Amino acid sequence: MGDRRRFPALLPLLASGGVLAFVGRAVLALPPTASGLAVEMRDGAKASGIKNVVTAVLLDFRGYDTLLEIAVLMLATVAVLSLREDPAALSRRIAGRAGPVLGALTRTLAPLMILVAGHLVWVGSSEPGGAFQGGAVLGAAGILMVLSGYAQPAWAGRRMVRWVLTVGLLAFIGVALYPMLGGGSLLQYPDESRKNLILFIEILLTLSIGASILSLFLASASATAGGERP
Amino acid sequence: MSTYLVYTAGGVLLYALGTYGLLARPHLIHKVISANFMGSGVFLILIGLGNRSPESGPDPVPQAMVLTGIVVTVALTALGLAIVKRYYTATGLDNLDDKPSAGGDR
Structure with a gap:
């Protein structure tokens, strides 16, 4: 940290001061x-x-935002997956390290976490x-299992993982577009099945x-350590 | 001073801090963390401003927006870290000062 570094920091300081002021x-x-909404x-x-107002806002009143948000998450996942460089085996590296305590903890916690997610x-x-x-x-349960050395099960191949990754967005788009077949507008859930449709999308x-x-x-994790192909 | 102002002012402060970090810190991971600071600042501002009606309670719309924003921030952070890691393995650099920072840059 010499003068060379200290001097240019003046501009960022001005910028953040300006942001603070404005x-x-x-x-x-x-x-x-303000009464708000x-x-x-x-x-x-x-x-x-x-009945939960936030859920109603997310999936009903502002469903379009949530649809795009899921699309952003998918895009980021695709981008991160395509940036990874050495898809060797993270589990191979970790497998030897998980001790009996972590294993026992995971066996207790992981089913519980899946239950809590549901x-x-x-x-x-x-x-x-x-x-x-x-x-x-659910994601945290998966991370815990990976870190304690559980191998990717055989049924979870690449194709399966890709389907699971995209099924939420696909179902959401499907439900969003469906009312347009009957002349409705995007995301206009039919009143009688509104709750079931929202629950279906949520699951x-x-x-x-x-x-x-x-x-x-x-x-x-795979970029330098080598990772399981998700 | 009302409660909502405390949260909102905290959010503005976090946002300004994040702006400074993003611009001034050459280390790439510092930049990712700074972007997170800015995001958290925006969330605090939204939540704070959504709580200005004593009679009808907190406004659920900003809460839903923040929930959306948190997911987008997770995506942003993961993508940022992946790019930083890729940059590091490609060039051996972890900052924008054009030299490897072997403990020198803090």
Whole structure:
């Protein structure tokens, strides 16, 4: 850290100071109370049959955002998978390292985590929870299993993994496009099956999100260490 | 000072810190972390501003947006780290100062 480094840091300092001033001013200029959309959303959620307001916003009122978000996650997964360079075997490197304690812990925790993931998706329609929370727990269970040296099962070949990765997005796109066949608009769920459709999307999304979290982890772990082909 | 301002001001501060780190730190992993700082700042601002109505409770729309944003941030972080790693294996460099930082750059 010589003068050479200290001098150019002046510009970033000015930039971040400017950001601080402008955003701070903008925030302070807002009125201290605002009604927001809480009331409308709660009424709308009651009408849609999804009791958890955040889930209703995510998959019903702002379904388009969530659809694009899943697409972003898929794109990032594809990009990370194509950036990995040495798909040797992460599990081979790790397998020898998992001791009996980690193995026993994983045998206890992994089924429990899968159960928790399912529970989170199920309660997501009425209480805090949903596809993202469930998917994160599912992905974490997978990472734990990989780290404790569990081999990729034979049925989870490359083709299977690709299907699991994309099934959530494909199902979401399918459900989003379906109403257009009958002259409706994008993401206009039919009222009578709204709740079931949302639950259907959420379950498949959970699988895809879990799989993509695991793939992101495995693919970035592989770059220098060598990794299982996800 | 109302509660929402504490969160919002914290968010603005985090965002400014992240801006500085992103621009000033030559180390690539520092840049990824700085981008995460900026993201967390935006989330705090959104959550803070969504809680300005004492009578009707927190607004669920910013909460859903933050939930969306967290997933996008995870994707961004993973992609950023993958690119940093690839850059490192391709060039042996982990920063933008054109020299390997063997403990010198902090």
